[in-house]
Amino acid sequence: MMEITVKVMGPLIKITGESTVLMNMPEESTVRDLLEALFRRFGEDLKQEVLNEEGTDLAPYYKVLINGRNTKLMNYLETKLKNGQIVHVMPPIAGG
């Protein structure tokens, strides 16, 4: 098993109840597997917030980062995770 530290922010904290969540995932798990596991643990509300209306992709401007890198620069949701990584599930954020 791998231990993945998931960090959420903004409106997601209200759903998960905490900003840092530890997840144990089987070896070879992908980002998609991790998201599904999170949805199983925290329910439909999280899924509706994070995925688009069709449930096929992340909602617009949502991002998943692995160790600070946007997974879109890797294999996106099919990127394989490694033990000890930090995964951010990031809602749209603006400022400057």
Added chain:
Amino acid sequence: MFGGYTGTWLEINLTEGTVEKKQLDEQMVKDFVGGGGFSAKILWDETDHNTDPLGEENPLILMTGPMTGTLAPTGNSWYVGFRSPTTGIYGEGRGGGYFGSELKYAGYDYVVIRGKSPKPVYLHIHNDDVSLKDAGHLWGQDFFETTHTLEKDHPKSKILGIGPAGENLVKSAIVMSDLYRAGGRGGAGAVMGSKNLKAVAVYGSKDVKVADPEGFKEVLKEVNNLIYQHPATGQLLPEYGTASLVNGMNAFGALPTRNHKSGTFEGAENISGEKMAETILTKTRGCFACNIKCTRYTQVKDGEYAGVESEGPEYETVNAFGSRCGVDNLEAIAMANMNANRLGLDTISAGTLMAFAMELYEEGILSKEECNGLDLKFGNHQAMNTLLQDLAHRKGLGDILAEGVREAAKKIGKGSEKYAMHVKGLELTATELRAAQDSGLGHAVANRGGDHLRPWSPAFTLFGFGNEEMNLSGTPDPIIPDDKARVVNEMEKTAIFTDLNGMCKFTVLCNTLAPSHLAKLHETITGIPMDAKQLKTTVERVLTLQRALNLYRYKMSPEEDTLPDRFLKDPAPSGPAEGKTLELPIMLKEYYEQAGWDEKGYPLAEKYEALGLGFVKDRM
């Protein structure tokens, strides 16, 4: 006269105590629009490297733009232009609130303030009545007190002015308006203080006319819809303000921490927008004609900092007094924010100065005694708040820091230069540049020095806000230099155009509005033909003149388009950019090429000609 302009400006000579009303020059309007365009031309005509920034000969130019005071979204900006005492080059700044619109309603597009008053005065403007009044009773007051005093004497007036930092010629002193609005990084407040001008109180009851009211209404409908529908301007900024960036920037390893040593802060959650919403946030607010309303109002109800209340702190300030100083106490940051507003200090530069001093203390370069007896280690928020007061009042170490981080490092010596985070003398801002290479380029080429707003490109490169018209799409890789010159070049067009017109940059920061929308707003308001292409030429003209001003009038070397070695030589110690440095030369080369400059960074002679800046050639 064109729509959007009043057609009149004020020339104030403080040495003589005179006030003159003058007609707006139509060619200036067509060529330079307003804001930093006008300022650059006036400074080009009147100043050079012999101009003492704190001498009588440095004009302080208080500008607006054609959209200030109209119903254009966020049409509320005032600007200051000056030769910066901090950097020695072009200085400018923007503030929002209500002051800018009021100046237009009083009948003036801008005010040029010259000379030096023999005693403290303030400028009072009530429509056609314009006079200088004694400010002896205001001198020494903080900006909140000054505002309340002047509001009593001149009800309904909007107040702009300086705090003790400006009076004391502190180089990070800023000009404030409407209690909490600030503009003029690079010492605009010190320039105002050097003139013995404490404040401007303005009240007006005239209109700002729009050239094509029907057309304007149509465009307004379109742009307001875009603003409401865009996630950044329609939902995120109104709901969360800018401080939600703290967690986001930290995730990307882009949150400057402990004087920019790294980009990840272990205490980020404690100073995040989420935490603020849970604890000290009491209400949200907006400037005149703003349909975004990003402003937070905070109050500390109990504990060590009970009683603190102010607008803000926004992201830049949270970072400056927070992670950059290793401070994870939001209430202490709120205190520093409120006091910076009262003292009239630029929170960004003040935070950089505190962080610089903290690193020198931890490195053993400054002793406790040299730090005014403070145990100035990173994270000591009480010491930080004390040193902030000392900075504004030039006490001990504060007096050294008051010269700006570049000069302070020179004075302290002992290798402290390498800890001075600035570009061209202006202190750095709230982006860890190795984790967002584009922002490194933006900071390096900004005409006023270390500036994050020309443009705030991480909105695209980190947070993914693209724009089809601007050819910004897909997911750029923020830690490599590829294509970043084009991104900066593209985004600076809209950023600077808002700054010429009187809009707040938040309408374009996340690429909500594109050049075509801004052009239509400009055209219907002023009646001057404008399309996306002409907009780009106009911005290029202004930026090129500001560049020429720096190069030829102020003798800046283009080699100053650089960044501290911390970014160029020290690999990032953590985060996604771990092991990487900033690849500035590659980006600079591309940026110069795209701008029509030679490989050293000098605009080509034909570029000046093509932009209608032929007059620059005589001075090259």
